[in-house]
Amino acid sequence: MTAVVREQGKIRVEHAGGLADLAAHAEKWNALALRSRQKLPCLSYAWVATYFEHRLRADQSAACLFAYEDDDLLGVLPLVMTPHRLWGRRRPRLRMPFDWHTISVDFLVEPSREDEIIPLLISALDHVHPGWFCLELMRLPDSSPTLKVTGMAIPGLRVIHQFDGKGSYVDLEGGYDNFRKSLNSKFVKRLKYLNRKLSEDHEVTEEFLVEPDGLSEGIDDFIELEGSGRKKEGGAIRLDSSLVAFYKKLAERLGGQGWLELHFLKADGQILAGHFAPILGDVLMIMKISYNEDFGRYSPGSLLIERVTRHAFDIGGIKEINFLTDLPWNRKWRMKKRDYYNVLIFPRRPLSIVLGAWPARAVQILKSIPLCGTICRRIKNLLRKGG
Numbered sequence: 001m002t003a004v005v006r007e008q009g010k011i012r013v014e015h016a017g018g019l020a021d022l023a024a025h026a027e028k029w030n031a032l033a034l035r036s037r038q039k040l041p042c043l044s045y046a047w048v049a050t051y052f053e054h055r056l057r058a059d060q061s062a063a064c065l066f067a068y069e070d071d072d073l074l075g076v077l078p079l080v081m082t083p084h085r086l087w088g089r090r091r092p093r094l095r096m097p098f099d100w101h102t103i104s105v106d107f108l109v110e111p112s113r114e115d116e117i118i119p120l121l122i123s124a125l126d127h128v129h130p131g132w133f134c135l136e137l138m139r140l141p142d143s144s145p146t147l148k149v150t151g152m153a154i155p156g157l158r159v160i161h162q163f164d165g166k167g168s169y170v171d172l173e174g175g176y177d178n179f180r181k182s183l184n185s186k187f188v189k190r191l192k193y194l195n196r197k198l199s200e201d202h203e204v205t206e207e208f209l210v211e212p213d214g215l216s217e218g219i220d221d222f223i224e225l226e227g228s229g230r231k232k233e234g235g236a237i238r239l240d241s242s243l244v245a246f247y248k249k250l251a252e253r254l255g256g257q258g259w260l261e262l263h264f265l266k267a268d269g270q271i272l273a274g275h276f277a278p279i280l281g282d283v284l285m286i287m288k289i290s291y292n293e294d295f296g297r298y299s300p301g302s303l304l305i306e307r308v309t310r311h312a313f314d315i316g317g318i319k320e321i322n323f324l325t326d327l328p329w330n331r332k333w334r335m336k337k338r339d340y341y342n343v344l345i346f347p348r349r350p351l352s353i354v355l356g357a358w359p360a361r362a363v364q365i366l367k368s369i370p371l372c373g374t375i376c377r378r379i380k381n382l383l384r385k386g387g
Helices: 019-023 026-035 045-054 114-128 145-150 176-182 185-201 212-226 229-233 241-257 293-298 300-315 328-333 350-367 373-384
Strands: 003-008 011-016 061-069 072-082 093-095 134-141 157-171 204-209 260-267 270-280 283-285 288-291 320-322 336-347
Touching: 003 114, 011 114, 019 045, 026 045, 026 072, 045 241, 061 114, 072 114, 114 145, 114 336, 134 145, 134 157, 145 157, 145 336, 157 350, 176 300, 185 204, 185 293, 185 300, 204 212, 204 300, 212 241, 212 260, 212 270, 212 288, 241 260, 260 300, 270 300, 288 293, 288 300, 293 300, 300 320, 300 328, 336 350
Parallel strands: 093 134, 283 320
Antiparallel strands: 003 011, 011 061, 061 072, 072 093, 134 336, 157 320, 157 336, 204 260, 260 270, 270 283, 270 288
16 A cells, blocks of 8 residues: 655655555656666566565565655665564564675656655655664665765664675777777687687577567576586576576566567577676666576587677667676676765664764774674674674
């Protein structure tokens, strides 16, 4: 059931809990994600609803806040609530959806309205979760407008930004030829050799699936590929029924919006490498990469990245391929880097400040001191208990 919980001028904030209630906002929610500055599919209804359906723990619940001006959707705040007891009282610990299959979920706000809408959505938390302890946003890119807004003083709040490493992306400005010239000449020669060798030994094909019917079949192939080799020992999607359901539903919903590509490199019809690659606006995101270890001598993952990069240049309209991670192999492709941050928002109440903001700030200080890694990890584990 949807209820109005806050009003400010012409803007009203609605609270919705059930999945059926969220679906009523789906069309406008997805449209706002497409207009957003972040260009991250995980901010859409298609992604968040799928996370709520399949990735919540038994002790967690979910809801959303929506900011409307008349019939125009201006902002969305998706929330995961985890019980958190302090001094015998339940004080909700709130977090944006997050695991390593759903990252960088952020405030979704109409561009140019962030300074107004983000503080309004935060203020509405007092009406739906009185006594809330903190709100956590995990691994936001440095381009997130939330970092700018929460970097300024907001009455009644204490905000901490924690550096959370770097990510890598390929900038597609300048054309494919210029991109190839920017790569190390030895690496380019290696790619040519691997392509020639693979073509001599096998009939090579590439497949980029974008249509819903193809994605429906292709997601099964990708899950099977991702579960091959060392992955079968643990951590593979296919070993977790909730993850299988999550990826299949995600492929259905993103595919229905035209927001998903599955990339495959094949030899004699057998899949050598694959990408689960959401796309939103002018950003292509390589969310998951898998390859057949039996063909490791050909470096099929590199050969697929080469083809996908050329594909992105050829179709036009794509400005960036976001690889999310910062791994050693990213450097071979001369990827650019961006910083990521966690944002911790605490209401200025004694328990939240003393037991939340101060320890979080202490972690930041300790991390700046050499040889304090062990202490930082212990404090971080204490902070996450119950979360």
